Amino acid sequence: MNTEELYQQRLRRYLTALRNERPDKIPIRPFVAEFTAKYAGFTCQQVAHDFNLAFEAAVRCARDFDWDAVVPNMVYVWTGLTQAAGLRYYGIPGIHVPHTTGFNYIEPPEEEAFMREDEYDALIADPTAFLYEVWLPRVSTEIVKPGQPATYRSHLALVKSAMAMMVYFNAFGPQIQRLRTECGTVSAIAGIFKAPFDILADKLRGYVGLTLDMARQPDTVLRACEALMPHLAHVGLTTADPAKQVPIGLWMHRGCVPFVNPAQFRSHYWPTLKPCIEEFWRHGHQTMFYAEGKWDAHLDDFATLPERSIIFHVDQGDIFLAHRKLHHKFALSGGIPNVLLSYGQPEEVRAYCKKVIDEVAREGGYILDAGAIMQDDTSIENLRALTDFAREYGVYSGAPTDGPLLRPCDGADVSELVGLSDRPAPRVRPGVCLPWEAKLKELPPLSGDVDLLRRVWENVDALGNTYIWQLLLSF
Amino acid sequence: MSTPDLQPLYDAVLSGDAKTARAVTEQALSAGVEPLKLVQEYMVPAMGEVGRRFECNEYFVPELLLSARAMKAALELIRPLLAASGAQPAGRVVIGTVKGDLHDIGKNLVAAMLEGGGYEVIDLGVNVPPEKFVEVAQEKNANLVAMSALLTTTMPSMRTTIEAFKAAGVRNRVKIMIGGAPITQRYADEIGADGYAETAAGAVPLARKLAA
Ligand code: B1M
Numbered sequence: 001m002n003t004e005e006l007y008q009q010r011l012r013r014y015l016t017a018l019r020n021e022r023p024d025k026i027p028i029r030p031f032v033a034e035f036t037a038k039y040a041g042f043t044c045q046q047v048a049h050d051f052n053l054a055f056e057a058a059v060r061c062a063r064d065f066d067w068d069a070v071v072p073n074m075v076y077v078w079t080g081l082t083q084a085a086g087l088r089y090y091g092i093p094g095i096h097v098p099h100t101t102g103f104n105y106i107e108p109p110e111e112e113a114f115m116r117e118d119e120y121d122a123l124i125a126d127p128t129a130f131l132y133e134v135w136l137p138r139v140s141t142e143i144v145k146p147g148q149p150a151t152y153r154s155h156l157a158l159v160k161s162a163m164a165m166m167v168y169f170n171a172f173g174p175q176i177q178r179l180r181t182e183c184g185t186v187s188a189i190a191g192i193f194k195a196p197f198d199i200l201a202d203k204l205r206g207y208v209g210l211t212l213d214m215a216r217q218p219d220t221v222l223r224a225c226e227a228l229m230p231h232l233a234h235v236g237l238t239t240a241d242p243a244k245q246v247p248i249g250l251w252m253h254r255g256c257v258p259f260v261n262p263a264q265f266r267s268h269y270w271p272t273l274k275p276c277i278e279e280f281w282r283h284g285h286q287t288m289f290y291a292e293g294k295w296d297a298h299l300d301d302f303a304t305l306p307e308r309s310i311i312f313h314v315d316q317g318d319i320f321l322a323h324r325k326l327h328h329k330f331a332l333s334g335g336i337p338n339v340l341l342s343y344g345q346p347e348e349v350r351a352y353c354k355k356v357i358d359e360v361a362r363e364g365g366y367i368l369d370a371g372a373i374m375q376d377d378t379s380i381e382n383l384r385a386l387t388d389f390a391r392e393y394g395v396y397s398g399a400p401t402d403g404p405l406l407r408p409c410d411g412a413d414v415s416e417l418v419g420l421s422d423r424p425a426p427r428v429r430p431g432v433c434l435p436w437e438a439k440l441k442e443l444p445p446l447s448g449d450v451d452l453l454r455r456v457w458e459n460v461d462a463l464g465n466t467y468i469w470q471l472l473l474s475f
Numbered sequence: 476m477s478t479p480d481l482q483p484l485y486d487a488v489l490s491g492d493a494k495t496a497r498a499v500t501e502q503a504l505s506a507g508v509e510p511l512k513l514v515q516e517y518m519v520p521a522m523g524e525v526g527r528r529f530e531c532n533e534y535f536v537p538e539l540l541l542s543a544r545a546m547k548a549a550l551e552l553i554r555p556l557l558a559a560s561g562a563q564p565a566g567r568v569v570i571g572t573v574k575g576d577l578h579d580i581g582k583n584l585v586a587a588m589l590e591g592g593g594y595e596v597i598d599l600g601v602n603v604p605p606e607k608f609v610e611v612a613q614e615k616n617a618n619l620v621a622m623s624a625l626l627t628t629t630m631p632s633m634r635t636t637i638e639a640f641k642a643a644g645v646r647n648r649v650k651i652m653i654g655g656a657p658i659t660q661r662y663a664d665e666i667g668a669d670g671y672a673e674t675a676a677g678a679v680p681l682a683r684k685l686a687a
Binding site for chain 2: 098101104106107207208211212214215257258259260261262264293316338339342343372375376377378
């Protein structure tokens with residue numbers, strides 16, 4: 001079989017499982033992060049700081065292991081970019097953290113949170129402007145606050161980090177192509193999204209700050225989540241797979257019990273997340289719920305989403321429970337404990353995979369993966385044992401290997417879905433920094449192709465929007 | 476002077492109301508109530524109840540955090556008086572998140588629960604090297620060491636720390652307890668820790684058992 005045939009076979013296998021159906025074999029889709037460095041003979045520092053080496057490491061793994069899909073670079077944060085922007089919240093291997101580790105996100109202490117408790121109204125009024133004016137100067141060692149004297153280094157930091165982002169993002173196309181042509185491996189996800197509540201905790205108020213706000217000003221927090229929704233959903237939609245094959249990645253951090261109590265989940269986390277997921281599905285995009293930690297308390301809520309609109313990934317939760325509660329609607333992935341993959345014996349890995357396959361994968365709709373991303377502690381031998389075992393044992397009989405290639409959204413009826421469509425439009429449209437209407441007021445009377453002038457202004461303005469929201473969500 | 480009603484202190488810790496906890500404590504102290512009585516008869520039982528509620532899913536991390544803050548607000552006033560009176564804590568714990576690991580939400584909850592259990596807690600923060608655990612445990616004459624790890628990559632730091640206690644010849648002077656999401660009883664046994672607790676609330680009975 002040539003590489004393209006292999007790719008097509010794996011793509012069909014992966015999409016069939018995403019559709020919660022039975023493929024020919026259980027797809028294997030390990031989220032390998034610093035593991036790739038260990039396997040490919042690079043250091044963690046190398047893959048964090050030089051994304052070309054990270055790409056190469058991912059390719060070497062994809063070439064050598066019989067995996068159906070991988071992430072083009074799960075050591076996602078390129079520290080060359082974070083350094084250019086002067087981001088305080090990343091430890092760079094060899095500078096702030098030991099060179100033997102990958103990039104490290106570092107949460108600021110409570111009193112140095114990047115957004116203060118009395119700044120909600122400014123965030124709500126215009127989230128994009130708030131990010132540029134208040135958040136960015138605070139998270140950066142280089143970029144100065146509006147109103148402060150401009151500096152050479154501040155300008156440099158903006159230009160360098162923005163161009164670095166462009167270079168980095170543009171490198172993904174060729175990397176995805178390499179995975180396809182050199183390894184026959186599918187790029188597992190496309191696009192990024194986080195729940196409004198999580199973003200407030202992760203990058204703005206911090207977890208402790210947000211917890212206190214939930215006690216003191218819960219309504220304001222809710223308004224902030226609502227104000228973030230259209231902007232975050234815009235990022236999800238504009239970064240999603242245009243072919244609508246692979247899901248948008250939703251990284252779920254701290255919206256679950258016990259981080260929040262059940263009432264907070266019901267009042268804040270879920271009502272501001274669910275409409276976004278439905279909005280994606282309305283547009284034909286499936287979302288991968290990468291449920292970090294334990295989300296067992298919320299499975300009944302997730303079950304209210306439209307059939308096939310998500311795949312549910314299990315980290316430390318109970319995958320058997322998730323299967324009982326969700327399998328009738330969604331595919332599942334993950335559930336193999338990282339501790340086992342790092343410190344267990346190959347026969348224990350095989351035994352655990354067998355148990356999961358027997359109980360969860362019988363009717364298809366299961367994608368094999370560890371619970372959490374795999375760092376350099378994951379044993380190569382164990383990951384090989386997982387792969388070999390799944391290929392031997394995870395075979396279904398009677399699955400069609402030809403016929404039309406169906407995507408997760410094919411055949412779904414979304415006509416009744418509301419998503420975000422019934423919500424009032426925000427003052428500044430998502431994806432926009434400086435609206436054309438505002439710019440127009442500064443310009444002399446226009447002539448010629450006015451539509452061209454508007455379109456190009458808006459397309460370039462959107463780049464400014466991409467920069468700041470990507471910093472917030474991806475870096 | 477009549478003895479003030481101290482039930483509101485218990486209630487304030489339980490409901491996470493730091494302002495009231497502090498105010499009631501202030502009143503009680505100025506009315507001459509024994510600081511130790513405040514701790515032992517009101518705060519420790521309140522935090523015990525917080526732990527119980529956490530264990531049976533009536534309380535969650537937000538409630539734990541708020542109760543811990545209320546307790547701390549009161550303790551700030553009480554602690555100097557306790558020290559001056561020479562009252563002995565239930566035990567002395569050195570706690571920290573192990574080397575290489577920066578996760579501290581769980582560790583802070585454990586520290587608060589132990590404090591609420593009447594222990595003196597010396598919190599070394601995150602990314603604590605083995606030598607530091609050993610040094611401070613000796614210096615402060617601690618009888619318990621508590622380590623937290625959240626990453627599978629940093630679990631081995633627990634083993635290294637236990638080895639550092641052995642190498643310094645002081646392993647038998649302390650009981651060592653460990654916890655954190657990826658940790659199991661099996662791992663604790665494997666590396667020669669004295670105990671493992673799955674939750675922050677579970678850390679208090681474990682400490683009592685180990686130091687008994
Ligand atoms: C002594 O006796 C005891 C007894 C009981 C003890 C005990 C000690 N210690 C704890 N307990 C017990 O008491 C508590 C209450 O009952 C419990 O404590 P826990 O600490 O288990 O529980 C807390 C109450 C809540 N749990 C947590 O706070 C952890 C939550 C998650 C979301 C998490 C967080 C918050 C963070 N993170 Co991190 N993070 C994840 C976590 C995923 C998840 N949702 O679980 C996890 C742990 N992180 C992970 C990773 C990979 C990372 N993180 C990193 C960074 C961070 C933040 C800074 C963003 C933040 C930490 C902020 C902070 N101040 O702590 C990085 C590492 C930084 C470092 N060197 O430590 C980074 C490497 C990511 C990166 N590349 O930057 C994953 C680990 C994967 C693995 N293979 O182990 C992870 C599981 C997420 C995932 N699914 O991928 C019990 O375990």
